[in-house]
């Protein structure tokens with residue numbers, strides 16, 4: 004569903020994504036993990052076409068993102084970690100605008116938006132009267148997720164999607180992802196919340212310094228690397244050694 008070959012992005016002298024080759028199969032929820040600065044967001048942005056790659060290709064359902072950006076964008080939904088929105092539009096205006104960009108007319112968009120409103124328990128009055136700039140972080144997140152799914156994309160890319168959602172909304176959203184995957188959608192889920200990734204994802208890919216270190220099911224990878232949890236696997240592959248001892252020594256110094 005997503006096929007990445009030799010994808011590379013440089014920012015000046017720094018190589019943020021370094022000849023990344025990665026296949027994401029259909030109907031799966033795949034976790035994209037890595038320490039801060041590993042290149043996860045840069046990778047997702049190249050797959051959406053928001054960033055141009057310096058080398059390599061990204062195909063979404065066989066469509067080359069660089070050469071056929073409009074076609075690729077129709078197949079994709081992206082929930083960015085920034086959650087940036089037009090603050091001076093109401094939630095409804097924003098969603099209708101996004102719908103229009105995907106060629107969905109207002110009559111068709113309104114009932115779809117209502118389904119998401121009901122699902123996320125968003126107040127319709129708020130959505131149609133308040134500017135997005137006045138929404139709480141969680142409400143804004145719900146609108147951004149709705150905007151990403153409104154056109155029923157085949158592939159959904161999520162960058163820290165639960166950030167700002169309360170526990171009820173997060174549980175509901177995780178169940179929604181599982182349903183979408185069962186319906187054949189491909190979901191890439193990038194997050195630092197490893198216990199959620201472990202529960203939700205069929206497989207994970209761990210990146211560091213722009214490269215793919217390992218990929219596979221969390222259980223298989225844990226077994227291969229002698230780790231009891233995904234967190235342990237993650238710190239073993241990407242972390243500094245002796246983190247607990249370092250934290251203890253840091254706290255002692257700070258308090259002395």
Ligand SMILES: Nc1ncnc2c1ncn2[C@@H]1O[C@H](COP(=O)(O)OP(=O)(O)OP(=O)(O)O)[C@@H](O)[C@H]1O
Pocket residue numbers: 014017019037038039040041042043044045046
């Ligand atoms: N627009 C940019 N200009 C310059 N450097 C950038 C830009 N975007 C990303 N980078 C650099 O590329 C590297 C990878 O960044 P990226 O945001 O992809 O990492 P990440 O894995 O998503 O990190 P995090 O988990 O902290 O969100 C970082 O060193 C970052 O500073």
